[in-house]
Amino acid sequence: MSAVAPRRPSATARALAAVALLAAVAGTARAQAVSAIDDAGRRVNLAAPAQRVAALAPNLVEQLYAIGAGQRIVATSEHADHPEAARRVPRVAVAGSIDLERLVAAKPDLVVVWGGGTSQAQQAALARLGLPVYVAEAATLDAVASSMERLGVLTAAPDAAAAAARYRADLATLRQRHAGTAPVRVFYQAWPAPLITLGGRHVISEAIALCGGRNVFAALEPLAPTVSPEAVLAADPQLIVAAEPHARPTGALDAWRRYPQIAAVRSGALVTLDADRLTRAGPRLPEEVGRLCTAIAAARPVP
Secondary structure (H helix, E strand, C coil): CCCCCCCCCHHHHHHHHHHHHHHHHHHHCCCCCCEEECCCCEEECCCCCCEEEEEECHHHHHHHHHCCCCCHHHEEEEECCCCHHHCCCCCCEEEECCCHHHHHHCCCCEEEEEHCCCHHHHHHHHHHHCCEEEEEEEEEEHHHHHHHHHHHHCCCCCCCHHHHHHHHHHHHHHHHHHHCCCCEEEEECCEECCCEEECCCHHHHHHHHCCCEEEECCCCCCCCCCCCCCHHHCCCCCCCCEEEHHHHHCCCCHHHHHHCCCCHHHHEEEEEEEEHHHHHHCHHHHHHHHHHHHHHHHCCCCC
């Protein structure tokens, strides 16, 4: 009796097997451990790319959406309003406090916090809950691109490299456009009463310099020092800048109009920029820095 030859799998069976193999490979890739060093200098290790992220600052929400990981945000903080989809994410952090019970209920596998807005005690409380915590604190303009790249590693986000490259290219264009221009004296008013400005170590001071401006209080060490009106008069800025939500003037700069001896007042160079774009270390920052550069260029005296 002759042996029966084994039946070859059908084309459909072979196709299904190939799909299953690809799915298994993809699943293995998703499960690969990832690691990145945060801005506090700590290494954050995850057994697999994060799928459920708690982003507890508006700028971090913007970064995650920019790199293609916005759909993974399961909890956030107040004022996280861009893009529009971010408005629908549950809030677990309000006015500097974190609702730990609601945060845990969201089941994040990664918590991303802004270092300047999250106390050491809060960070320690998150660590005690066994939650991986990534601390973001962009101290320079370029650090935002690095932050997006590292968040891209921790989430395996598809657009991280492109978002970072686009951000760097936009800044490079501004640097090249305004390099070598005559310096313009700039006073940045962070708060009207008490009168608060920004020192030379602040990112916005770096932005002023990139645009060919000179922060008149760059020599002050604190990030946000208090100054006197007399000190501003002595500095004689050629441009006075404030930032408000959506760039809508609130009258915060009106008090300077009674000092016509200030160059900026004489020329009408009192400018309000968009606070959400300028003060959030996120992907929209270069766009608002461009508007700052335009204001500085307009205040520059014609030779």
